[in-house]
Amino acid sequence: MTIASFTSEKPAPRTDADLIGSNKRFYDALWSDAKLFSPERFNTWPLVAEIAAQTSRRLEVAPGLRPRLPLPGTQFVDLSLPALAELGRHGARVANAMIGALPFRDASFDFVCAFDILEHVVDDEGALGELSRVAEPDARLLLSVPLDPNAWTAFDEFVGHYRRYEPEAIRDLLARHGFVIERSAVYGMQPKSSRLLDLGQYFLTHQRARAMWWYNRVFMPLGVRFQKPLTLTPGFAPGPGVDEVLLVCRKTGT
DSSP states (O other), X not given: OOOOOOXXXXXXXXXXXXXXXXXXXXXXXXXXXXXXXXXXXXTTHHHHHHHHTXXXXXXEESOTTOOOSXXXXXXXXXXXXXXXXXXHHTTOEEEEOBTTBOOSOTTOEEXXXXXXXXXXXXXXXXXXXXXXXXXEEEEEEEEEEEBOGGGOOHHHHHTTOOOOBOHHHHHHHXXXXXXXXXXXXXXXXXXXXXXXXXXXXXXHHHOHHHHHHHIIIIIXXXXXXXXXXXXXXXXXXXXXXXXXXXXXXXXXXX
């Protein structure tokens, strides 16, 4: 078989409609074949449990079948109907909507999560504006984003990314919408080997059933099992070579 190698050259920008369509197709197919992993299995759980103990109205945007917040009592929003159906079967409240048009009143939540989502939308200003709108003053926001535009590969395009962030860009974006970064941590489970990424992309494209068998039964369980504990540090000052970060933010204002 021939597997095209990744390139660091970012393709021409896609429209919002292009991204919505490609993301929905990719993730509907992914979640139709995947299994739900409970939030307690991820290295984010100690942090989530800490914040959940101090809050009561929780929202997680676009979790797919990898939710980080507790399922009972949490509101989840996703474009994928297969993911929403499975989340609902486990006691979650669900809504079919996009991050740029959340169907909730202002200041509805005191704990908001958006893991691996801002990089998928063209209008990240509008997306952050919606997260800010539905968050009450002093609410907590957990956000993860990929860093370094120069680290762009074909894998970014394959999974529906629109951008990677410079640290100052994500800090300024959050500040414009009333969020300050209190803590941060290196984050993410993306393999470092480009060969593994090449193989994963090839099999997901050409031998999906086989790829999902390995993903569900081998790679995802192993990835979760061997996660390193999050090392949270005050503020946000990522060192060189950091691929993705988790940001713990608080909304300012009264």
